[in-house]
Amino acid sequence: MKLPPADSELGKLMATLPRPGRVEWIGLRPARGAAMVEAERALAQAGAGLAGDRYAGGSGKRGVTLVQAEHLPAIAALAGRDAVAPGLLRRNVVVSGLPLAALKGRRFRIGEALLEGTGDCDPCSRMEAALGPGGYNAMRGHGGLCARILEGGALRVGDAVVPLPIDGGA
Template sequence: MKLPPPDSELGKLMATLPQTGTVDWIGLRPARGAPMSEVDEVVAVTGAGLTGDRYKGGSGKRGITLVQAEHLPVIAALSGHAAVEPATLRRNLIVSGIPLVALKGRRFRVGEVVLEGTGPCDPCSLMEALLGPGGFNAMRGHGGLCARILQGGTIRRGDAVVALTEPDSNA
């Protein structure tokens, strides 16, 4: 995503992100269609993915997937459920307190790991099976964010999620 010039009014608005988020949940997809494995921490490998996740070693643009915790009740309501468990959505991290859409095209830190938001994490047809009829559409616009791992390390439940204003010198 091409960001507007940083000195433009829109650029200044988009760069203003004082919130700090939190990692609420971590999950790994060991294989296509396999149940998610909930973990308390995971190792992120630069340019690849998460150790134990099926996407590790891929193109890197989808090295890790994140979804907004605040969107879970919305997805549940739109799919006719009282609640949706994090594993159902098949994303690696459930994050609260920071708008993930604002991290698209930006660098951000999750614990000791530096990521770059590469684009939306659109739902797949599996959501129709997992959430029931209309599940795919319930997730449209709420599927979260894909990110590239620029600096690896360990991500732990409870880690802070912070937007970086300058390119990270350690990346």
């Protein structure tokens, strides 16, 4: 995603966030179809993914998947459920307090890791089984963000999610 020039009016608006976010939950997918494993900490591997996650050896554009904590109640309501456990959505990191859409095309830090938002994390057909009929559509627009890992390191529940200046400063 190409961002507008940092000195343009739109660039200034896109660069302004009210506060850092916070990691609320971390999960790893040990194998295809396997239940998510909740973790307090994960090791991000540059150019790959999270250690212990089935996508850890992939291309890197989807090294980490993130979902907005504030969207979980909306997904639950749209799916006709009282609540949705983060592991059902098969995303690695649940983030609160910061709009993930603002991180598309931007670099950000979580704990020791430097990440870059690569695009939307669209739902897959598995959401029908996880959430029930209509689960795929319940997640549309709420699937979260995919990110590549530029610098590895530990990330933990409670870590801040800190967007870097749009000019790419680390």
